[in-house]
Amino acid sequence: MKKFLVMLILFPWIAGINTLSEGYRIPAGGGSMRIYAKDGGAQGACYTVQNNHASSDLFVPTHSTTEWAQFIAASKPAFIAATQCYPKSCKEILTLMGSPASGTYTIDSDGAGAGTSYQAYCDMTADGGGWTRIFRHNIAGGYFTTVGDAISKNTGAPTGNLYSILNKIPDFVTAGKYRFRLTWPGYSQKNIWLQTTNPLSDVAAAGIVPIAVNAYTDTRLSNWAGLELGNGAHGPTNSNSSLLDGSVQHTNWFYAIGSTAAYSTPAGIPADTGIIATGGVAEVNLWIKEDDTYVSYNSCKDILDSGASIGSGIYTIDPGNIGTPIPVVCDMTTDGGGWTRVMYHDYPLGGLFANNAEALSYNTTAPLASRYSILSRLSSFVRSGKYELKIDWPGSTTARNWWTQTSNFTSQAAAGYVGIAIQSTSNYWGGLEYGIPGNSLADGSVGSVNWFYGVGAQTTWGTPAGIPASDELMGSGVSVPRMELWVK
Template sequence: MTWNVVGFFLLFSVPSWAINTLTEGYHLGASSKVSVQGHGTCRTFSNSSGAKNFFLPTKTSTAYSTFISNKPSPVTYDTCQSCYEIKTNSGDYLGNNVYDIDPDGAGGAAPIKTYCDMTTQGGGWTLVWSNTRNGTNKPASGLTYDQTVTSVPRCSTANSSTSDYSGNCSMISSNKEAFNYFLGLDNWNKIGRNKRYMELMYQWSSDNGAGTQQEARMSVQNLDPLWSYTLNLKNLNQTVGSQAPGLMVLHNGYALTTMDRDNDTHASYNCAGYFNNSPFWFAACWSGFLYGGAETSVGGYYNGAYWSGSLKQWGDATGNGAGNGWMYVREYPYYASCLELKNLGGISTSGYYQIDSDGPGGNAPYQVYCDMTNDGGGWTRIFRHNVSAGYFSTVTEAQSFNEGTPSSTKYSILNKIKDFKTYDRYVFRIDWPSVPAQKNIWVQATDPNDDVNVTNYLGINISSTTNAWGGLELGNGTHGPVNGNKSYLDGSVNIGNYYYAIGLTAPWGTPGGYPAADAVAGSGVSVPEVELWIKEASMPSTIPKSCKQYRDLGYNYGSGTYVIDPDGAGTGNPPFRVFCEMVVDGGGWTLVAWNYGNTSATGMAATFLTTPVNPSNIHRHAEFSGGGLASINVESFSSLVNSTDAMLIAPAYTGSPFIDNGLGQWNYNSTRCAGTLRHTSRTAGCAGQTANDNYNSSDQFNISVNSGNEGIVPGYIATELCYSGKGWCNFGFYLR
């Protein structure tokens, strides 16, 4: 076998038995990679030559260093970023053991030590969090939100007082039961290459030496800082045992809670603070928590990792009680969309590519056509139909057709729309190839496959609004129009017409084809072909201070939930979720107080608008139509973001919404007795106005409309929230 070498090495033959071991060297074949764990830092070498092979000598550190300093030009190297990279590229690795990895690659943070599981379910799993039963000095206990996110490896020896939080993890070993481990969440994303999906594996045993008794793999979405590192899991694959992990069943969908950021749903206390300042994705509070009752067995819950439930006992083989737990992540080789291929894969040419839109463990990867150039690029085509290929036999057939043949002129993967939802929104583009100047690009919160009215529609680049355009909805649904099964989806919302049709069952117009719209092809004139595209919504890298800032930065994706940080990154209070009204009067409105469905005055304090009430629910007003209320410190928010506009939406009042632009900061140090929206101050009211009368302790901080004669009076001692006999009314108060 002939090899090319470099520097003082000569062309020579190497016995095949000596190759691909650290004690001899590695074959670096043409167009291949190899990872080398040893001689200090783990490195992955790449050979870009399509014809030449090279021999990488590693028998001694001197030979290895000489090769690196004199490497041939086709050879490049980088640090090993994960256990999966080592397993995939290495001809010689050390099995389940301790390895050096560099999640952010060379030139960033220093490499770290971690435990790699190289055998289970294909191997390549990077340990990110573990806990032994009855363990002390739990590495994540006492961490703030920022520390939980950014921490380098923190380790402790199981059942002892020895710990190493320097990042070196001096006690880590090939025996995973001998130590506890934690790695900051940002590193999880880096190990996953910041793709939308990575894999997560949770292993559990009832005690040391028991072996793995429960094990599950899941798809985990990128832990997004703009979404408070919410845990998004799906595609559960139970590989050992039969009890589903509480991590999936009870913690899925919740934001990260730490001792200094309360994102859980418990009404009385911060779950992290209650359990020895231990961070997690708490609901109210836990069942299946990796730290269980924490180091002091809070509430009588045992100190150990819980797989499921919260029984006060040591673990058993069925997954009940406290035992040992290990959480791993592994990057996924497929991209989730055309946008991800463009942004992370560096693909700039339109064409056919493989994606896996629902992540690992779900549906198999499939081929799609990607538009990488038009309208910012990154568009995935999900529907294409030219009537020359015939019509759909039924409207439901149009939901999925020729999925494996994206080049077909009769093609649909509309059944995969939900895979592309981000930030609670969909971004669509509809166009008609025969009329290339016409297209509509918009955002909506609802999946057109669902039998619901279109919600939170926002036009981004709209060529046609004729024929009742308003987004896409089910063409023959009970919530929208009934079009006689003529099309599967259409954009003539809330009427029986089916212009902007997607999935036609019979010809329409002259000549027979698709009813695009009057503004697209002319009145009564059809088009032969329609295409529908989708891509994910994007968000700014720094969390904006308000809904207005989202709008002004160009990230207006319709009304819905957004994350804001009014006092700025890294200071004061943490970011939180709010509802943004992005359509009315130009959008950019932040919901700062709301009441929906309450029927008594209980709990509505006079300080409702200056002392937060249920602030963690401020973004959830649509979920509490049966009764609920929430507020933040309205005055503080107004000062921090320098708001100038206010809006009151109260359906019981004629003329709602009431909007006052240019009023200045909403400040209760002074009264406002003129304009559309008026209010009292801390010391005075507005004389002669029914709803904003002279200040007294029972009705301070009112908001009034209609020249001050009707209003919202939080502290009013009677049974009304609204004046003029309207009773407890629903309202939302917004600032911009």
């Protein structure tokens, strides 16, 4: 025992102190430390070690599982108190254990708080791993009896059909942010994002940072914008159809968490019309991870080239890396992928742009808005002296024009135009150039007073009143209701 004590007291002066690879120094006089170390098991072992020695610091060896196991098993002097604890989350287990398998583990998410340890299901592989499942609803188990029933349900059965530990959400906050992942087993889409609000609070969802949002439906039908309480004083209610939903500030209840009733046909849980066109899904899972970080990519192409894409959807980028990240819609599949949508205009829903200033920058943090533009940041997308652009007209035609040009059309005439895949050449097409104020910010009728292929329309054109595309696409005098512009 004497030799054992000498080792404990002298080891604090070795290199690498207070690291898992060496061990931890606990100060004398009642110093305490929560230590989570490998012990040869699947989960590792957690102990709170207190050093009550009056003058000597204590060194706890953790650089090998053998030493750690011997320390825990040894008959300790009275001044050493070791109390078993549990890891706070699946992420902590992943961080320590390296490559643990997905499965059920025991965690204590509030650490030294009043809450006791409990079993949780951990996803240790997908999307970086370390995800703690806080909610599972499979309709094989029916539906929640009330929205309150969905806050905490069958907490001892983390793989059950009706399972919820949503009340544990505050335990996973990191720097004021929550990192969520929403999945629908059997479907490839998933939503991963940060938000600053606890969705159980009676406030509108806020601080939304999309990391990779695949399920969003590019209309205002689903209104995805994070998760918020489905009912309360903060906004429109979903009539207690679910505890939480992602149709933010809307009476719809898509992305439902804690459904109390079946939705549509086939009956199930409302997810998103991009996942299932009509009806509900059979299962939804909500995951959480205490991680507030994300990589600020320059563009959707940058995300794709970096291998960080999980498919088309909403991501957060910082064009030009100017320190102002914004959410954008990324097309990661069409025409080679890596396209950033820089303008979307739905005239029937959003009306007209008021002027060029609006057409350059409007609803910049709302990429699903019916009138949206981040063209003020277009110069950040130039590559090798060129802009690679694509214009299309959703819902009217599948045609699109895809080309490069060297000029910035928000202020310059068309120059350096090279077509890549052009499906409409009529009405003086030749790329995009600065337009006629009052008609549109830009158009593709190069060198002409016409404004076909209008971008940022400020007045209506054609029949029915709308946005000009081209005679070749729509017929003479026929407008389109929507247009969008992409860059990569």
